Amino acid sequence: MKFKCECTVLQKAIQVVQRAAAVKTTLSILECVKMEVKEDKVILKANNLEMAIEYWLDSEVEETGEVLVNVKIFSEIVRKMQSGTVSITGKDNIIEISCNNSLFNIKGLDADSFPEIPKITESECFEIEQDKLGKLIKSTLFSVSQETSRPIMTGLYIGIADGFVTMVGIDSYRMAVKKEPVDDQYLNLSAVVPGKTMSELSRVLENQEEKLKIHITKKQVQFLFENFKLVSRLLEGEFLDYKGIVPREFGTVFKMDKQSLEQSVDRTLIVIPNEEKKYPIDISTENNVMNIKISTHVGEVYEKIPVEVIGENIDVAFNPKFFTDCLRVIEDEEILIKCNTEVGPCIISPVEGDDYIYLIGAVRK
Secondary structure: OEEEEEHHHHHHHHHHHHHHOOOOOOOHHHHEEEEEEOOOOEEEEEEOOOEEEEEEEOOEEEEOEEEEEEHHHHHHHHHOOOOOEEEEEEEOOEEEEEEOOEEEEEEOEOHHHOOOOOOOOOOEEEEEEHHHHHHHHHOOHHHOOOOOOOHHHHEEEEEEEOOEEEEEEEOOOEEEEEEEEOOOOOOOEEEEEEHHHHHHHHHHOOOOOOEEEEEEOOOEEEEEOOOEEEEEEOOOOOOOOHHHHOOOOOOEEEEEEHHHHHHHHHHHHHHOOOOOOOOOEEEEEEOOEEEEEEEOOOOEEEEEEEOEEEEOOOEEEEOHHHHHHHHOOOOOOEEEEEEOOOOOOEEEEEOOOOOEEEEEOOOOO
16 A cells, blocks of 8 residues: 655544544554555544544555554654655555655554444434534533443433434433534434543534534444544433423522622632542522632632522532533523522523523532
8 A cells, every 4th residue: 555645634634533542452453543545545444442433535545455553653653744745655564654854664453353333324314513513512521420330321412303402411410401403403313422422522523614414323323524424332221301300490590690600619619629528619699699608628718799589598509510510611691590499409591591401419518
């Protein structure tokens, strides 16, 4: 095999593909990228058996062939190359990489043992802008469970219905729901994608309106871009009825400035010495003022914020980090916080509409 391509093009390709390569595995082939040189194009592939990426590269092909090369070594070589044309030749599993005055000879592996990437040909699909998808992931991924005892909760739920795509993350203490409009008004689909896949996907998305296609089958999901595709297995099982978790009525609702609350809660974190022990913040309301207090062995913090209280005053405690995780992804200037009892959850939602819902479980005092 032999081909040439621009260094910047190869750098971008390997930066994307390496996200699907395995790290610290006993199967060395999963730590490799497969270079598949065809007559009309070059394809780079990586597959960790949970997620795979296939990238189509603009190249000048001189000789067809295929080979595996360790992705860490290959990416380091390409990353440190100067601008110019990169020439790559492979013969008897020895890969020669040259660019300007640099020349590398790297040992590769036989490509026949590389696991094939599932081909998704017939499936339901929808299109969404990259920036919208990125916003959906950013607004929910932090709520995905890290506990492997309930595997279905380690993924992000994707649901498409009534012209909206909804993404949901849930763990034992909180929930994040975010939705964005899509063009297809009649499509009805749902799937649960591993959180790790969505995390890697968010890193290859670009903040632009260019669309990608999402194909969903019974066992896999495919994110199809212009130059590459990402394929992942889906998590099996029944996702939690997230709509049933949210109370329908609330005894206390207060309207307030989002930034003021975010800054106040962020200041309380100063006296939390580490993440090992969970120190709650006390939140109470009186005379249209929210009082925030936290006490640790380092010190105490008191904050007061003006709010508009509807209903009864309340005195409740929450994990402050759960608040900051939600508030930092909300773009609205004003928000609603809804509560019922001292042991019930609070809901953070927009003043108008239902573009997002954040549920945070209360901490017993």
